[in-house]
Amino acid sequence: MRRISRPQQPIDLLLTSFRRPQTQSSSSPCLVCNFRAISFPKARHPSTYVAARFSTSTRLRQEPIFKPKNPEKAKAFTDSIQAKLWGGQENVLGREDPYDRNSPMRVPGGGKAENEVEAKRPQIVEEEEVSEKYADELAEESHSTEDEYSPDHGRYEEAKTWHGLERVGSKEWAEEYQDQERGRLHFRRGYLPSTKITDPEALDAALHRAIAEVFTLQKVGMDLGLTSKRAGSQNDLGFIQSVKVGPSKDGNSAIVEFSDSTNESEIVQALEALAKTSNSVDTESSPDIGPEEASSVLETTTQSQRWKEGWQSISISDPDVKFAVVKRLMQLTGHRLSDPVIQDTNTIGQLLARITAPPKPKKLVEAIQGDGRLQAVSNVKVSGQRVTPMDKEQEVGRLKVIEYALRERGLLVGAPS
Amino acid sequence: MAARHVANPLRGVICQLSRTSVAQDGLAKTPRLTRSITTETTVSSPDAAQLYASANLTSSPKSTTTSTSPSPAPIGPQAVTTIIYSFPALEPLRFEYYPVNHLYLPTRRDILHRAIVYEGDMTRLGTASTKWREEVHGSTRKVRPQKGSGKARLGDKKSPMLRGGGVAFGPKPRDFSTKLPRKVYDLAWRTALSYRYRKGELIIVDESLEMEDYSTGYAREVFEAHQWGRPHGRSLLVTEGPRHERTNLFRALDGMGEEGRALTWEEVDVKDLLEMGRIVVEKGALARILEAHQTDLTKTKRLVNKLQ
Known part of the structure; x- marks a missing residue:
């Protein structure tokens, strides 16, 4: 913002015209210099400070209009008047002057600026008293006052562009502001964790965990839905990683082998306890289990320790089992399995292949580069972007020559030199 | 012409038979270079008992099948599995089964095209x-x-x-409106839904799509959490209830057209079903759509009357 220099403000000019003493002998013919030659601190009448009250300068605004000679006496007088007005000392309202420098209502951040002002004041007073020299120091003074306007002296950086600045006043902003005022609801997270697991080993571990839990419950004859219920007690099932899973003899089901016989009863007890607590827990609320936990499981075991031979052919075509496995797998990995995938999947080998399959490339060039067959052909080149005439010139080394010739004729506009 | 046919009445039949055999041989020998218009038609068919049981939409078949390789689609009703989700958390609640001729029809682009042209003509002012x-x-x-x-x-x-x-x-x-046989149009509806199902872009929600808050910010958070928004191809939300019963949803989505749309089941048409990245539909709305568009599956009233 362009600032009008102080002496040009009309109130100052007015003040100057009637405050200037006739006898004042100033070396400078300049009106401004004459005005500044008046020593403000010596003047007693409050009207002297009118200009200061209109100023945006921090220093000048700090000057109080009225300074009592005896502050204690003045305060006692004020108190007695207030007590009479309000009917007693206790009832006095608004005793704190919010504009007072020591008021507790002031913003604490402003303290630093005030201290700086205090520190500068004696110097400034001296400067003003040396009135004759002021004209020479005018430029310097204006420089120092400019510094006062920046509250974060030294740290402030002027923005050259609007990037990164807060935008205020758009329709969206107004809407958001109203929502904030109203205290709108927030949607934190859905049933699935926000991040997907992509590491194949972690996905394998998650699948193993889901299968082990579901088939254990099936063996005991409990509700399979318990596995994906929200609860903290699932964290206690750390031994699940040492469980070995393999296909049953008829191939329709899975056998879950526990290394220790107590483990099976433990898992059942833990899930039973969970069943009791989960009745009171809102099933809509988000689960505690995240992908981080599942990935931590994999560190300790390898695929061969988790599975028995032929584990890929374990059937999940029983709808209840399939649903429980799919749901638990979604919860553990963050992958949403679509309906046709579920429809087509009947074994856990297929299920694992589906979730570990790399995502479809979004661009043709990614697909070709991933394939690698075309890149091996000597007379085929794969480019990520359109091959422009300039690319072709550059390839044969002619672009530099063309640019030089154009620059020589002054025709190369906007190109990097 | 007539005389020639009379002279050799079996000639045409023989010719046709020979032609088809040649064509079949040719097809068998040459590799298929182009994609058929009816893509993704392989059906891994569940057990027959399961299929008949699941023709009823709400049933949950208990019988198990062990078939792992896709087999040719048998004649008769079959069913496809869908997950029913809660909203807005999108927790899987249960499986439900829809008949194949509702949600697993082959993709017929010609029929979809005719339906869209028909709708476009009808919409012209x-x-x-x-x-x-x-x-x-x-x-x-x-x-x-x-x-x-x-x-x-x-x-x-x-x-x-x-x-x-x-x-x-x-x-x-x-x-400007043109005509399209009702049965073709109804087939187009179910073909569009089947296309969505096959691509995994049909999300069926159990109860209501009503939001807890009417603010656009809340809806944006829901869309972001489920990856339904602009970077993921936008979403169409189809409700069963009218707009005044889903005030929060419609109010929230009114201000975020770039992320998705909400329509009631009566407002949706075939083109809407094919436009965006995915369809999120209330179970009731899907049932109503399917019920309203199955004239080619059900017997006509006239026939029923005649039988009676």
């Missing part, structure tokens, strides 16, 4: 209107004599030749 020469206000007095002026022959000043005159054969309000 056709309000363009101009005045022909008899409708323009003015006298029918002859502008100048027929002969002798050295200028063109003219009748009245409302002639289409003149400025301010009428428009020759200009547009008049009319109905």
